[in-house]
Amino acid sequence: MRKMNFWKAAVLGSALLCGTDAFAADSTLSELAAARGRFVGSILNSEWFNNSLGSDATIYESTHKANFNIVVAENEMKFDATEPSRGSFSFTKGDKLMAYAAANGMQVRGHALAWHSQVPSWVSTLAQQVESAGGSARDTLLSVLKTHIDSVVGHYKGKIREWDVVNEAINDNGTHGWRSEGSVWYQYIGRDFIDSAFVWAHKADPDAKLYYNDYALEWGMGTGTKAQFAYDSIAVRLKNAGIYITGIGTQTHIQNTHTSTPSNLRTLASKLKSIGMTMQITELDIGFALGTAISDADYAAQGHLYRQFMDLFLEAENMEAFVIWGFSDKYSWLKDQSKYNGLIFDSSFAKKPAYDSLVASLKAHDASTVTAAGSVDPVEWESGSTFGKxxxxxxxxxxxxxxxxxxxxxxxxxxxxxxxxxxxxxxxxxxxxxxxxxxxxxxxxxxxxxxxxxxxxxxxxxxxxxxxxxxxxxxxxxxxxxxxxxxxxxxxxxxxxxxxxxxxxxxxxxxxxxxxxxxxxxxxxxxxxxxxxxxxxxxxxxxxPDDLSPIQKVSKRSNLGMSFANKNLYVNGTDRAKVELFDMQGRPVLKALNVNGSVSLQGVANGLYVVRVSTGSVSLMKRIVIQ
Structure with a gap:
C-alpha cells in the first residue's frame, strides 16, 4: 500500500484555504480532529443506504460530510447483508459506502465479520442438516466463516482501515464468560471461532487493523467484569498465541446518568497500552430514559459527559478513532433501547451542547500534545458496478x-x-x-x-x-x-x-x-x-446498459377486462385467464385457471374481497362485495 502523510496534507490544505488561523471558531469536528491526527466519525444510517431520507437527504449528507473523517455502515457490512445466501455475496451497499468515503476524504471501519446476531438463517439450517446427516457441523461452519471473511475482507483489501472482526462474543450474565447461548458460531465451533476469524482476517488483508468489539466494557475492570474478561481472554490470550489483533473497541452505549464510565475506560486504555494494543470508542451514544423530560441543564450535563470521553480520547496515546452511533436524534436506534435524544445534533440537525462540548475539548488539546494516528492511505475507490450510465x-x-x-x-x-x-x-x-x-x-x-x-x-x-x-x-x-x-x-x-x-x-x-x-x-x-x-x-x-433505448414508446392498452354481477365474475379480452380471489387480509380464497368467459363465486361467503384477473404479463385487480 502506498503511504503518505495524510494529516499533513489535510491540515496544510485547510490552512491554505482558510488562512493561518485555519481552525478558528467555526472549525468542524473533522477539521479539528484531522489537525490532531485523529479520527472522529459516525455511522451512515440504513435510511441513507436505502435512499429513504426523503427531504432530509441534503442536510443529512452535508452535516455528515462536514463533521466526520471516518465512517461506518450501520448494518450494510454485516453477515446477513453481505452473504444473504451461501456463497452469494452482495457488495452493492458496501461499495456505495466506499465511494462516499473516497469522495469525501474519509476512512472506513468495517463492521462486523463474526457476530451472533444478524446471521442469515441458512447458516444454522446448514449446521443442523450436516449434523443430522452425521457430518461435522463444526468443520462446515469453520469453512463457512473462512469463506465469508476471505470474500468480504478480500473484496475491500487495502481500502478499509480497520475491521471489527468479532463482535460481542462475551455473555451478559454475572460471570461474563463466553456467549454460549444464541451464538451459532460458539454452539458449533467453540471459542476458537474467534482465533480463526482473526487469523483469516489478517491473512485476507495484512495491512488492516483488527479489533474485538463489545458493549458494557465501560463498567470497569476487576474480577468478574466484562472488560477484564475481554482483556484477559481475548487481548492477552491472542497476543500470547501469536495471533494478530490491534486492540479492543468499546461500543459505549450509555445513559446520561452513567457518569463513572469515562474514568473506567481510561483504565482499560491504560491496560491495553501496557501490552502494546489500541482502544477505540466505536459506537458512542448517551441517551435519556424514554419518557423522561429533558431540561437545558440535562443537555448541558450530557455535553459534559461527551466531553469527558473526548478528553480521554485525546489524552490516551493508544487511541485513534472516536465513533458515534449516529449523529442526528431523528435517525437513531435508541428508541429501540428505551432511550432517546442521545446524539450530538437534534432532530432538526441543529447542534446540541454535546456537539459544542466535543469542539471545546478538541480546541483545549493542542495538536502538539496529541499522539497522532500516523500515516494513512486516503481511500481510493473506483466503482466496480456492472451497471451502465x-x-x-x-x-x-x-x-x-x-x-x-x-x-x-x-x-x-x-x-x-x-x-x-x-x-x-x-x-x-x-x-x-x-x-x-x-x-x-x-x-x-x-x-x-x-x-x-x-x-x-x-x-x-x-x-x-x-x-x-x-x-x-x-x-x-x-x-x-x-x-x-x-x-x-x-x-x-x-x-x-x-x-x-x-x-x-x-x-x-x-x-x-x-x-x-x-x-x-x-x-x-x-x-x-x-x-x-x-x-x-x-x-x-x-x-x-447503454444499449437500452431511453426513448418513450406508446404501447397499446390491453383489452383485458372484468365485471361482477350475481355472484359471477365475467372476464373479457382473453380465453385463458387466471382468476384469484383474496380476503381483505390478503389470504387466498379461490383460484381458477384457464377461465374463458366467467367463473362462479356462488360458494364464497358474503363479504369484501379483492379479485385479480391475469393473462400473460397483464393483470387487473378490483374490489368486489359478495352479498
Whole structure:
C-alpha cells in the first residue's frame, strides 16, 4: 500500500484555504480532529443506504460530510447483508459506502465479520442438516466463516482501515464468560471461532487493523467484569498465541446518568497500552430514559459527559478513532433501547451542547500534545458496478401521448388512477393515483394497490432486471405519503416508505436489487400506502446498459377486462385467464385457471374481497362485495 502523510496534507490544505488561523471558531469536528491526527466519525444510517431520507437527504449528507473523517455502515457490512445466501455475496451497499468515503476524504471501519446476531438463517439450517446427516457441523461452519471473511475482507483489501472482526462474543450474565447461548458460531465451533476469524482476517488483508468489539466494557475492570474478561481472554490470550489483533473497541452505549464510565475506560486504555494494543470508542451514544423530560441543564450535563470521553480520547496515546452511533436524534436506534435524544445534533440537525462540548475539548488539546494516528492511505475507490450510465424513461406524463404509455388499474377503494393535464407546481401532466387513505393492517381497510402495467418496450427489454434503480417523480396530494413500491410475477416489495412530499415534486429512488436477486421479469409496478394518494409525473430507470433505448414508446392498452354481477365474475379480452380471489387480509380464497368467459363465486361467503384477473404479463385487480 502506498503511504503518505495524510494529516499533513489535510491540515496544510485547510490552512491554505482558510488562512493561518485555519481552525478558528467555526472549525468542524473533522477539521479539528484531522489537525490532531485523529479520527472522529459516525455511522451512515440504513435510511441513507436505502435512499429513504426523503427531504432530509441534503442536510443529512452535508452535516455528515462536514463533521466526520471516518465512517461506518450501520448494518450494510454485516453477515446477513453481505452473504444473504451461501456463497452469494452482495457488495452493492458496501461499495456505495466506499465511494462516499473516497469522495469525501474519509476512512472506513468495517463492521462486523463474526457476530451472533444478524446471521442469515441458512447458516444454522446448514449446521443442523450436516449434523443430522452425521457430518461435522463444526468443520462446515469453520469453512463457512473462512469463506465469508476471505470474500468480504478480500473484496475491500487495502481500502478499509480497520475491521471489527468479532463482535460481542462475551455473555451478559454475572460471570461474563463466553456467549454460549444464541451464538451459532460458539454452539458449533467453540471459542476458537474467534482465533480463526482473526487469523483469516489478517491473512485476507495484512495491512488492516483488527479489533474485538463489545458493549458494557465501560463498567470497569476487576474480577468478574466484562472488560477484564475481554482483556484477559481475548487481548492477552491472542497476543500470547501469536495471533494478530490491534486492540479492543468499546461500543459505549450509555445513559446520561452513567457518569463513572469515562474514568473506567481510561483504565482499560491504560491496560491495553501496557501490552502494546489500541482502544477505540466505536459506537458512542448517551441517551435519556424514554419518557423522561429533558431540561437545558440535562443537555448541558450530557455535553459534559461527551466531553469527558473526548478528553480521554485525546489524552490516551493508544487511541485513534472516536465513533458515534449516529449523529442526528431523528435517525437513531435508541428508541429501540428505551432511550432517546442521545446524539450530538437534534432532530432538526441543529447542534446540541454535546456537539459544542466535543469542539471545546478538541480546541483545549493542542495538536502538539496529541499522539497522532500516523500515516494513512486516503481511500481510493473506483466503482466496480456492472451497471451502465444510461437512463431509460418508462413514462413521462409531461410529454404528448404519455397517458397511453402503459396502463393503470388496481383495487383501491377510492378509484382508479386518472390523467391530469393541468399544471401543478410547475409540472404539466401527471397521474392522480388514489391510495388506501386508511390503516391497511385493519380489516376494515385491507391492503390496496394501484398497479402500473409497464409498456411493451420496457417489458421486452426487461428493464427492471437490467437497471440499478427506479426513479419515480411524485408529489403528495394532501399530505406527505410514504409509499411502498413493489412488482408482480411474483409479487414482492422492492422498498418501503418512499416519501412523496406534499407541496413539491421530488424524485424517489427505489433499489432494484430484489428484482435481480429473484431472476424475475416483472411487468407491473405496485404502489400502496396508508396515505390518501400521490401524483406521479415520471417513472424512469437509472443505471441502465447503454444499449437500452431511453426513448418513450406508446404501447397499446390491453383489452383485458372484468365485471361482477350475481355472484359471477365475467372476464373479457382473453380465453385463458387466471382468476384469484383474496380476503381483505390478503389470504387466498379461490383460484381458477384457464377461465374463458366467467367463473362462479356462488360458494364464497358474503363479504369484501379483492379479485385479480391475469393473462400473460397483464393483470387487473378490483374490489368486489359478495352479498
Amino acid at each position: 444510461a437512463t431509460y424513461v418508462i413514462v413521462d406524463y409531461t410529454t404528448a401521448g404519455a397517458e397511453s404509455v402503459g396502463s393503470w388499474n388496481g383495487d383501491v377503494a377510492a378509484g382508479l388512477p386518472s390523467f391530469v393535464s393541468t399544471a401543478l407546481d410547475g409540472v404539466t401532466g401527471y397521474m392522480d393515483v388514489p391510495l388506501a387513505g386508511c390503516d391497511q393492517s385493519e380489516e376494515s381497510c385491507g391492503y390496496q394497490h394501484a398497479i402500473y402495467t409497464l409498456p411493451d418496450d420496457a417489458v421486452s427489454k426487461n428493464v427492471l432486471a437490467k437497471c440499478e434503480n427506479l426513479l419515480i417523480t411524485m408529489r403528495g396530494k394532501t399530505e406527505t405519503n410514504y409509499v411502498n413500491v413493489g412488482v408482480n410475477s411474483p409479487w414482492f416489495s422492492l422498498q418501503y416508505g418512499r416519501a412523496a412530499e406534499v407541496g413539491s415534486w421530488s424524485e424517489a429512488t427505489v433499489d432494484l436489487q430484489a428484482v435481480r436477486d429473484s431472476a424475475a421479469a416483472p411487468t407491473q409496478l405496485t404502489f400502496n400506502s396508508n396515505g390518501s394518494g400521490v401524483y406521479v409525473t415520471k417513472i424512469a430507470a437509472a443505471g441502465c
